[in-house]
Amino acid sequence: MKGIHTTLLMVAAWLPLAASAADLRVSVTDGPAAPATLYLAVFDSADAFASNQAVVSQKIELRDGAAQLVFSGLPAGRYVVKSFADENGNAKLDTNLLGLPTERYGFSNDARGRMGPPGFDAAAVPLDADHSITIRLR
Secondary structure: OHHHHHHHHHHHHHHHHHHOEEEEEEEEEOOOOOOEEEEEEEEOOHHHHHOOOOOEEEEEEEEOOEEEEEEEEEEOEEEEEEEEEEOOOOOOOOEOOOOOEOOOEEEHHHOOOOOOOOOHHHHOEEEOOOEEEEEEOO
């Protein structure tokens, strides 16, 4: 009987942790029609976003300018997703002499920045249960 009680306590202690994890489903649209690799990064704070320290990232091939993927098991919180379509295969977001992107990119909430990326608050999406977002590349 004591073993069953201990097992139940262990399961009860684990349940709140399992319940707080959620999946963030991301659909990306408006990418190039030609084959390209889509890079996505997820940030959980303004500091992480500013220093480009993603909590998780993925890459996937765009098909007909679109892609869908899932970031599984994220703790409850606020997240920013940034993405870009690597159209020339060099694994980086290319920019011109002024520093403006020459490849398509996008952020969660369809947020836009002025003279740089948007702020964390403008692009952040709350996640306390499974959630879906769409990012339009420009």
